[in-house]
Amino acid sequence: MLGYKTEIKEEEKEEIIKEFLPYIKYTAYRLSWKLPNHITMDDLISCGLMGLMDALKRFEPGKVKLKTYAELRIKGAMIDELRATAWIPRSMRKKIDTINQERLKLERKMGRMPDDTEVAKSLKMPLRDYFKILQYATSANPIRLEDFKTNKYSDSELNIAECIADPKASTPLNILEEKDVKSQIASVIDALPEKEKMVLSLYYWEELTMQEIGRVLKITESRVCQIHSQALMKLKGKVEKAVVR
Numbered sequence: 001m002l003g004y005k006t007e008i009k010e011e012e013k014e015e016i017i018k019e020f021l022p023y024i025k026y027t028a029y030r031l032s033w034k035l036p037n038h039i040t041m042d043d044l045i046s047c048g049l050m051g052l053m054d055a056l057k058r059f060e061p062g063k064v065k066l067k068t069y070a071e072l073r074i075k076g077a078m079i080d081e082l083r084a085t086a087w088i089p090r091s092m093r094k095k096i097d098t099i100n101q102e103r104l105k106l107e108r109k110m111g112r113m114p115d116d117t118e119v120a121k122s123l124k125m126p127l128r129d130y131f132k133i134l135q136y137a138t139s140a141n142p143i144r145l146e147d148f149k150t151n152k153y154s155d156s157e158l159n160i161a162e163c164i165a166d167p168k169a170s171t172p173l174n175i176l177e178e179k180d181v182k183s184q185i186a187s188v189i190d191a192l193p194e195k196e197k198m199v200l201s202l203y204y205w206e207e208l209t210m211q212e213i214g215r216v217l218k219i220t221e222s223r224v225c226q227i228h229s230q231a232l233m234k235l236k237g238k239v240e241k242a243v244v245r
Helices: 010-034 041-058 066-085 090-110 116-122 127-139 172-190 194-205 210-217 221-244
Strands: none
Touching (some): 010 041, 010 066, 090 127, 116 127, 172 194, 172 221, 194 210, 194 221, 210 221
16 A cells, blocks of 8 residues: 555545555445445445545544545445435436525525525426425435434424333323222232231242241241232232222
């Protein structure tokens, strides 16, 4: 690889382009499986060349190798093109560009912003077709959540990304229902015989084993299991009845 200077002469640029051309073609080929119908390999190669020229313009020797920097810019330019054009076919983009150019032309000529009827008339385009193109242009613009993470374009303190509901989070209705169920369970538990309440409390709140509960209550482990099962059966039956109501 050549040793590049800060100011690269035209002759040196031609040599560099020849040197990077195989990489540009190879990268375009690698990305070709992502190509929509309206983008060709030549389009990607052209973007890669533009990326290389941008790299040569911005490159600062000593910070990073030109090869590394240029390859990143080449691939980045191709990916940017894919992202930018994936939403609008080339034929439609040309129509949109034509409308925008005509609008600017009329604005300079008239000294004011032309209305839609004037632009369509100047292009000799049916107003219906004109509005269809504009509708396509506005509906095809991709919207990313990342664009709303700052307040750069708004006077509001609101961060819209923080307003998107978390599908895993409980809704107010879920919380209310859960609170109601807990209240019903607490009422049912409170109505149980004292020994059954004690077993449930020691097992679920104090996290004692059945054997440890037997020692506390001075009964056998099997008897603890029996009391535990009876308590759960009563809870299940009474809670189900309460829910049905």
